[in-house]
Amino acid sequence: MLKKTNLRMTRQRKIILEELRKVNIHPSADEVYDMVRKRLPRISLGTVYRNLEILSKSGEIQKLEPGCTLKRFDGNPHEHYHIRCIQCDRVVDAHIVNEISFEDLLNETSDFKIIGHKLEFIGLCSECDVDSSPA
Numbered sequence: 001m002l003k004k005t006n007l008r009m010t011r012q013r014k015i016i017l018e019e020l021r022k023v024n025i026h027p028s029a030d031e032v033y034d035m036v037r038k039r040l041p042r043i044s045l046g047t048v049y050r051n052l053e054i055l056s057k058s059g060e061i062q063k064l065e066p067g068c069t070l071k072r073f074d075g076n077p078h079e080h081y082h083i084r085c086i087q088c089d090r091v092v093d094a095h096i097v098n099e100i101s102f103e104d105l106l107n108e109t110s111d112f113k114i115i116g117h118k119l120e121f122i123g124l125c126s127e128c129d130v131d132s133s134p135a
């Protein structure tokens, strides 16, 4: 199942992956550390960082580098878009279907060989949008 044959799935890495796939909050490395520590009390933050990098390089997870300073991780390795709250940095999945292929379009209209794209929506979440009165 792994793309790289020499990638050994250690127990720690497996638990990090399991915990990350359980949630949909796109946690930062520190938040992953807190989640994983419940099962691996002796794990270090450095180990969590290192394993998150390995997992994202191997395509098991996604590393999100949105406009904010904090790197976030996504247990869903499939291409999808995100909405980020500009106030509290909360990141949620954007449930839209990609109707057009930006890559195909730009391969035709530019002289670049397009290999992918990054798209991030920004806004205010319901907690930060003070103007939206609660129902």
Ligand SMILES: [Zn+2]
Residues within 6 Å of the ligand: 085, 086, 087, 088, 089, 090, 124, 125, 126, 127, 128, 129
């Ligand atoms: Zn917010």
Ligand SMILES: [Zn+2]
Residues within 6 Å of the ligand: 026, 074, 076, 080, 081, 082, 092, 093
């Ligand atoms: Zn996501």
